[in-house]
Amino acid sequence: xxxxxxxxxxxxxxxxxxxxLSPLAFAGFAHxxxxxxxxxxxxxxxxxxxxxxxxxxxxxxxxxPDNLVREHIRHAIKxxxxxxxxxxxxxxxxxxxxxMGAADDPAILIRTAPxxxxxxxxxxxxxxxxxxxxxxxxxxxEASKTHYLRQAVKKGYxxxxxxxxxxxxxxxxxxxxxxxxxxxxIWPEAELLPGVTRRIIRRxxxxxxxxxxxxxxxxxxxxxxxxxxxxxxxxxxxxxxALNTTPIPVSPTFTDILRKAYEREPxxxx
Numbered sequence: 001x002x003x004x005x006x007x008x009x010x011x012x013x014x015x016x017x018x019x020x021l022s023p024l025a026f027a028g029f030a031h032x033x034x035x036x037x038x039x040x041x042x043x044x045x046x047x048x049x050x051x052x053x054x055x056x057x058x059x060x061x062x063x064x065p066d067n068l069v070r071e072h073i074r075h076a077i078k079x080x081x082x083x084x085x086x087x088x089x090x091x092x093x094x095x096x097x098x099x100m101g102a103a104d105d106p107a108i109l110i111r112t113a114p115x116x117x118x119x120x121x122x123x124x125x126x127x128x129x130x131x132x133x134x135x136x137x138x139x140x141x142e143a144s145k146t147h148y149l150r151q152a153v154k155k156g157y158x159x160x161x162x163x164x165x166x167x168x169x170x171x172x173x174x175x176x177x178x179x180x181x182x183x184x185x186i187w188p189e190a191e192l193l194p195g196v197t198r199r200i201i202r203r204x205x206x207x208x209x210x211x212x213x214x215x216x217x218x219x220x221x222x223x224x225x226x227x228x229x230x231x232x233x234x235x236x237x238x239x240x241x242a243l244n245t246t247p248i249p250v251s252p253t254f255t256d257i258l259r260k261a262y263e264r265e266p267x268x269x270x
Contacts, residue, residue: 006084008112009237010076016109019242023095024109028141030091032054033196034233039082040074041267042151048088055137056090060105064090069108073270076110083115085233089140118234123239125161125230126152127219131233132162135170135191145173159230161243169217172230177240180227180254181229184211197231197262204261219243227251229258236262 007015012145024030033048042048049066056063073088093102128148148160161172170190171177176198179186185200185205205212222228228240228248237258239250 006081006112006114008076008080008110010072012107012112013072013075017264020068024091027091027096028139029059029096030089030106031059031137031139032087032089033138034085034087035196037077037084037086037112037270038115038267040077043262043265043267044196044200045268045270047199050088051138051196052088055139056106058134058137059139060090060092060101062105064108070270072108072110076112077270080112081114085113085115087111087113091144100161110234116234118232118238119158120239123158123230123238124156124242125159125168125180125240125244126155126157127161127163127244128152129165130162131164131170132193135193140192147176149173149269163219166190166216167218169219169222175230175232175238177228177230178237178258179217179222179225180251180257182213182226182230183222184213185254185257186217186225187212187214188217190216195232197236200265201236201261203259204244204264205257207264208261210261211255219246222246222248225249227254229255 011020033051035042035048049069052069053063090106091109092105093107094100120260130144130148152160159172161177162170164170168190169190176195177188202212222243223246228251229237230240231237237255239255241246241250242248
């Protein structure tokens, strides 16, 4: 397979040049969405487009039309393998640390890469007190996520999970997290990024009639749970076996429920 087809980076529908990419290496004022593309289609496409649109309005005061975003994605995946990972990033042509954006902001950068299904797990999570700025926006430049991931690994864990100022679990570094009490799926009540995979699963759990609810989850409450899992664009559910020194039962029933709910979501052609 031609590596250029597996790894492709385009800006505004054209192959990105080194001159265009160089300033972006140091720019942090941008937001993005990540997805797995199969045969030119994506699960939860409307959620991805909504995310890009709402975050662009928040950051830049305006957004690209959905049909233009789809057109750029179709161009980027033309001739690419049938299965791939893809990120769509919206950024300001004026860069960061500037008082005003460009009149035609945002610019759009699309990058393709080989597909990925995430780690097999289960994962042991280490808790840190941290709250992401702009928690509902999937933005770039979050050094804290990598820092806390590496700190967790140094302590013998696989990843980190965030605890907010109120003592509530919110999310993990690049994951949403959910819990299982044996009867219902429990989603943390906190300020967090509502991931596309999370939104898909919640929609399909409702369609399946599976009980789910939101409530505050403190680290102390984790000992009561019958299962836990993390999810993102890679996978609908990787089991969690511990939070700090508290063991959590690895529940195949729970991860099967999450996976089946996710797989009910239809693929939509881009």
